[in-house]
Amino acid sequence: MLEELKVLLLVAIRNLALHKVKTAVVGGILLCGSFLVVFGLSLLGSVESTMSQSIIGSVAGHLQVYSADAKDDLALFGSGFFGRDDLGEIPKFEDVRSEILKNPNVDSIVPLGFENAILGRGNLLDELFEQFRAVVKSGREPEIRAMIETIKENLRTVRADLENELKIAANPDDVRKQIADVETAMSENFWQGLKSDSESLMIFLESKIAPLSGEKEPLYLRYMGTHPSLFADVFKKFKVVEGENIPSGERGILVSKRIYDSQIKNIVARGFDSLYKGLVIQRKTIENDISLRTTANDLPKQYLEILVYLSGEKRAEVLNSVKGFLGSSEENPEKILRDFLAVNDSNFTARFDFFYKSIAPNIRLYPFKVGDTINLRSYTRSGFLKTVPLRIYGIYQFEGLESSDLAGAFNFVDLVSYRELYGRMSAEGQKELEDIRKQISVRDVADAGNLEDSLFGGDTQIEQRSAESSNAASAEAPASLEFKRAQTGGYPPAELESGMAINAAIVLKNPRRMNSTRLEIEDQLKRAGMNLKVVDWKQAAGTLGQLVTVIRAVLLVAVAIILIVAMAIINNAIMMTTLERTREIGTLRAIGAQKVFVLRMFFVETLTVGVLASFAGSLLAVALVSFLSVRGIAAPSDFVSFLFGGPRLYPQVSGVVAILAPLSVALLALVFTLYPAFMASRISPAAAMQDRE
């Protein structure tokens, strides 16, 4: 037996050497095939593992639990709609938590809930009038005078802006009335009223004039309600880089550094930042890159975003230093800044440095900073707008995922504020409501549901500006109550741990047992009578998770197609050598070789070249991947950097793939040798010997 194998091997090697071209073709194709399979699978495997780290380590955890009644699938990173998905509710998180923690493989569970908010950017006149109220109250005459002048100056702008409104309004008479109101407010007569009836003057300003100045274009913010300290403990990549985490018992928001820097920051600074990234880090040029060119072209047009922040002495000082920097004698401030912002490939670095050294410290780089309070406006589950003021406690980021828009997509708020924006009262609030209901005879508020609706605008369709409304009539008692609670900001810390959540992230001790643990937990919950379902992180990621499945499927189909065609070619090559070797085989048979021997001869031949070539291909792939695992593959875009789990992918070879893939390729080649080998074994000695005569 062993003896025969030795002979077969020798014959195979001789044949392979004899038919060099065939050997080269078969070997070459097998080598390439196995290289592609090993390289592709290693890369895909690495991307999957880094991406899973990105998703698991940012908000998903290993498993996610949410209501089985949910109409939509959980999609943490977007479902393709701009709105609230119907995910049902986890009514009592504390029960779910204690049930799930019974599972020995569960490390921790974090309550969550997410939604989009509109960030109110404030109304200039509102702010001015608020200051004015305070000044009037203080009674300091010169300050009041100065303030009135400032207001009048602003009203002149509003007056001019209304002229523009006139051109597009459906009913110009409405606008004319508004213009008349503004003119009233600009007249000397009007301000005389300050002495006699200051309150009605203030109300006129606040109700008629303030809305005319308009807000800045609103900004959409995605927010996630959670238990802040628990979240920080469980998700290790989570780091507060400025300020502090939201303290327990306090209302607040943590803003994503990514959003803070790429959407909220002063637009001129953002222009400089993205040019810096393109020109200095990625080494592109304004001249050759269309998107950098657009950014550079837009930059000078944004000079106002610097100028509005410069007043008085600071203005002269900054403009003079810019003039000095440019060596220009220009006097017009607008022109000076425009000149400065006209950057190109050669002057960029110097201007970037100068901007951050001399201009940035003098302007407002961010419209709000840690410690400020912002108004988050969001849709309640019944679809109406609700505003909650939140203090910014800090800026956070996920380590290693700094440049990823997806990982930085969320801003975190405490779960109690989340519930309020969602349109669900806290336990304490509900109790208060009960009390109120007892105290006042509410006419049309028959049950708690209706009361809630009237609170959250269910039938009024008017946004609740609860934080600002200071003189609520008695019929609006709940609204003023709302206002008080929002103002004080606090809540019993226990509310974070109990009550309603939308979904919850489960982190496991041993992620390898993810699937069995998922089934166990689902079973546990069922037995406890909780109507919840558990999904893994891939499913929870939504469209993004599907994208990976699609990429994987496409890759596998591509590999399959390539292999099929490759095998057809190999089959063909072996077939042809077989035909060529008819006489040789005939001779072998004539001198006593059995059919089985001929069959084996072909198999050993294919196996020899197959194993050698496939493993050579695999080795090449391993070498390339190892090289890349040191050097890293740069992520071509910010989106890809999320998949890569950072700016570069360091792919890892999987030992199993490096061995199994070439083996299967060699085996596949063997299968495709079957037919030619069978044909060869059927060659009759006599016919073969005659063939060439």
Added chain:
Amino acid sequence: MWTFLLIAMRNLVQASRRTLLLGSAIAFVSLLLLLLLSISKGVSERLIEASTLTSTGHVNVAGFYKQRANSATPLVTNREQIRRLVTENVSGLAAVTDRARGWGRLIGPTGSFNTGLNGMILEESAFLRELKLAEQEEYKKGGQKKVLGNLANFGAPDTLIIFAAQAKKLGADVGDTLTFITEATGGQTNSVDLTVVAVARDMGFLSNFSVFVPRQTVLNLDRRGDDTTGAIWIYLKDIRRANEVRKQLEGVLSKAGFQLLEHDPRPFFFKFQKIVGQDWRGLRLDLTTWDDEVSFINWIVTSLNGLSVFLVAILGLIIATGIANSMWMTVRERTKEIGTLRAIGMQKNQVRRLFMLEAALLGLGGAVFGSVIGIILVSTINVAQVPITNSGLRIFLMTDIVRLSLSPQHILTAVIFMPLLTAFAAFYPSQKASQMRPVQALNQGK
């Protein structure tokens, strides 16, 4: 030449097994090439179809109106005048219309989401003919297998057409009344009640973000005058002229005294922030083409094309290796024959041509065969109306049933590409064959 063809053909027939094997591999690759081309063409056609229905014309005269320094309203004034300028100056027009643009939240019994409002002019709404309505069961569990809505009812005040996925999310059906609220700045919100008259079939990503209402509804909601609109959409007979027409119109409009923004190839909703920071007031026009407005999803088409090219390149390489190998063997097998041919006076380059012709013929046969199967397969798939059930794929492929698109150019590409490839692969073996010295060749054959 004819003789050469005959000889090549005879050779192919004689080595029937080899021809069959290689031919079917080539046919398979051509079939694949056609399929890939028809998929990516299908997707890009769906993209054009969905985008020109929901979000853009071939060329758009859009713009921003700044009432205040810090505003950026996507609004165009002087609508009549601009439309007149367009019709007077652009040749090859298929249609011109304009759509009022609104944005806000649509609220239904079981859900709500943000969407754009397309304020349509009914008389110019050729789109109504293109819109396919969804059967009730598609958006409602246990619904009937019947279309309930009627497009003819659209156009009455405050009527609404939504898409199937939207209807599902909202829990809405034909005849229901939904509330729409705007996110107007300055604290006040405006709302309107809209009656659903029809539910259209999904068109992927883009159809999630827009619904259709009569123009007047949008104007009322935002309290805008009659001479304003969101954007003027221009449809051309030949969409490839879009960029040229955009440039031409830029000239026409600035000559007429309009201020223009510099061309920025991004959809309008990416431009708000940069407009907010600029110092001008009033109107600036912004001319874009359809691919500017969908540039944020063009990556789907780009990556599909990239994948096809990669796959076809690798397969081409494998096929070429196979051809080279088999020609190499043929040459060795037929040494005597070559010797004879050369001995009776055939020139070296004629021998080379003969072998390359043989390979090319094989490639042509395979490609034609593969194309025939491809055409049959693609038309069968299209006729069968295979539904796409995965919502992720629906979003990426922008359609709810598989629709492939095969053009004569594609078939021509396959039929020309394959013979060229095989002939090229046969070049080296043929060269070898032609270099043989007749005497030696005759001797070797013994």
